[in-house]
Amino acid sequence: MADNKIFFSYSRDNSEFVIELAKELREAGATIWLDQLDIKPGTRWDRSIEEALKSSNTLLVILSKSSVESHNVMDEVSYALEEGRTVVPVLLEECEIPFRLRRLQYADFTQGNEKGIQTLIKSLNLESDVANKLVDIAAEAESTKKADNKPKPAPEKPKEEPKSKAKADPIVAPLEEPKVVTHKPEPPKKTSTPPTPAKKSNSKIVPAILGALVVGALIYFVPKLMNGDEAAVTEDSSNVENTETPTISPPESGGTNTSITEEEPEEPAVDEASIAWKLAKEQNEIEGYLFYLNKYPDMDEARKMDFEGSIKALYSKEGYIQYSQSNGVSYFEKVYPQNTPSVPPIEGYLIKIDQSRNVKGGAYGTSGFNRRLGVLEKDDYAIIKEVIPSGTAYWVKISY
Template identity: 30%
Template sequence: MTTKKKIFISYSRADLDYIATLVDALREKGADVWFDKNIRTGEQWDNTLEEQIKAADVFLIVMSKTSVASNNVKDEMSYAKSLGKIISPILIEPCEVPMRLARHQYVDFTQDFGWAVSKLMEDLDAAEIEIPGATSNQKATNKSSRVPISPAFMKKPKVIWYILSGAIGIILIFVLIDQCSGESTGDTEVSIEQSENPDWNKALNSESIDTYLNYIYKYGDEDPYFEAAQDSINALLPNEGLVTFAQPISDVHFTKNLYTGMDGTIQYGQGDGELPKKGDILSAINAVQVYDVDDKQAIYEKYILAGEKVRVLAVDIYEDSVWITIAFQDM
C-alpha cells in the first residue's frame, strides 16, 4: 500500500543507522519521506526543519530511549501538533512513552520489521489530517493494531476456561488441606491417598508450578491427582496476554514442558518440534514481550522471562509468525 501523504521523520541522532534503513523501506513502498541526514547545522538547519514540518502531512516520531529524552524532538513534535499534523509514533526499542504521546497508538517495530512497515503505511493511508481547534467528532483518530493478528483470531471470544478451572483448583486445595488436618471426620479415598503420598503433599504446600509439573512427570496422567495438579497450575497463572511463540516460525521463543502429542496423548519433556496446542505448558527460552489481548498494545515492562512457565490458551499463525494467547504468573 502507498500513502500519498508527505512524511517528516523526527528522531534521535543516536538512531541514525536504523532511521536510514527505515527511510529506505518506506521509500521502497512508495512513501514520500523527507530525511534530514544531509542538511547542515545552524540557521539553515532550523529554517529547513520548520519549512519541512509545515510542508509535511505526517509527523512520524521514532521513539527510542534517546529520542524520548531529546529536547529537539520534543520541540519538533510541539510545533507539528500546533500545525495540526498527523502525529504517528513508532517504537523501535522498549522505552517510556512520553505523556504527550499517551493518547496516540503506535506501531511496534521491535518485533517484525516488515510487518510494521506495511502496517504503518496502511495506517497513514487511512489517517486524516487533524484540524487545530476542531471538536473531537471532527478529528480522525489514527489507530493501529500493535501485533500482526489475522481477522479470524481477532474474532475469537476471550478464553475464560482457565479462570474457572483455577477457582476449582483453589477450592480443591482447601478441601484437601482440611482433610489432612484431621478436621474432617470422613474417611474418604482422597484424604487417605493424600496423607500417604508425600509428593502430593509437597506440591500442595509449595504452590509452585515446577513442583506440580514434577509430580505430573513422575506419576503421569493416570494418577488420581493429575486433574487437581492441572487445576492448581491454572490457579497460579491468573493473567492473560499475547506473545510470540516463534518469529519467524523457525526462531522459537518457548519450549514445551507438558503438552499434547501428535497422537493425542500427554507428553512430557522438551517438546516435539511441533506447534503448541491449547492447554500445553511452555517454558520461555528468552525474555518475550507481553501484549494486551484486547487492544494488542505492548504492555510496558511486561515480559515473560527465561524459564518462566505459561499455559497456552490459543494459537494463531500470521504469515511467518506464530502468536499464542497465554495464561501467565504475576510478576
C-alpha cells in the first residue's frame, strides 16, 4: 500500500481534525493528498481537486453532520464509487450515514482517538511499519494534547505592602486681600425750617358754582331726551347695527374663482409589460429575460412561446451532466417553468448551477462519459434537452 494515494473528502467545519490526521498519516509514511496542504498558490482550486481525485486510489471521507449535507463531499464519494475506488468512511461524530456508505467498513472516532486509529489502520489496510509509526505518532500527539489541556495553577498574587499613612500637608492660610476703603460723601444736613402758613381759600364759593352748572345741564338735556332726540338716536344706532359688512370668499384651490371646470383629456393606458418585454429583447441576455419573468410571471401563450424561444437561442453548446443524486437531491436550482417539481427533471427546464460541475461527452455508463467538454461555473444557466434515468439518479443532456 506504499503507492496508495489517499484523498481526503471532508467538510470545512472539520478542518482541525482533518489536518491533524493528515499530518500524522504523512509522518508515518502514508501517501496522502489534502487540499489545504497540497494545493499550490496560484493554481485553480477545482482543477487541482479534480486531478488529485482522479489519481488517488483511496477516498477517505470524514462523516459528520455538516459533511453529509455537503454536495461537494457527496459528489466526490459518488465519483469514487462509480470509478471503483476504495472508499473508507471515518465517523467523526454521530450523524445519519448516507445509504451508499452504510455497508462499508468504517473507522470510528466517536469512542476516542486511540480506538479510531486502530479501526482506521484496519480499514486502510496499512503496512505494518506505517501502522506502528501511526500508532506512536497519534499516542504522542494525544498525550501532548492532554498535557496542554491540563489546567495551570493560578499565579500567586504578590503580597501587598502596607501603605504608610500619608503625612498631612501643612494648612496654608489664604492671604487676605487688602480691603479698599472708600469714603462716601456725607449727605448735607437738613435744616428744619418752619412751614409757611397757607393762604385761606374760598372753599365755600367753588362747590356752589359747580352745583349750579350741573342743574342747568339737566334742565337743558332732559326734555330733549324725553321727546324726539331719543328716536333719532335709536334710529341711528339701528342703522349702524343693520349695516351688513361685505364678505369676500377666497377663491377655490387652483387659483381661479370660476364655476366652469375644464375637463382634461384622458391619457391612453400604457402597456408596461410590452415595454418591458421590448427592452428585454433588445438586451437579449438571460438576466433581462429573468427580470421580466419575475415581474410578469403570468404570460399569455404567445408571449410564453416567445420567451422560451428567446432563452433557447442563447445557448448553443451541448453536453451531459448528472442532474440529481440517487436519493433525489438535485444539484441544480430549477428556474423555469415555475410551480413545477424539480425532480424528476423535464425537457425544457431552465436550470441554474449551484456549484462548479464538469460537462461530459456522454451520460454515466456510455463511451463519452470519460470525455470532458467543459465546465459550468456557479450561477451559470443551462436548458435541459433530454432526460436520462440512471438507477434512481438522473442524467440530462443540456444546451449551455
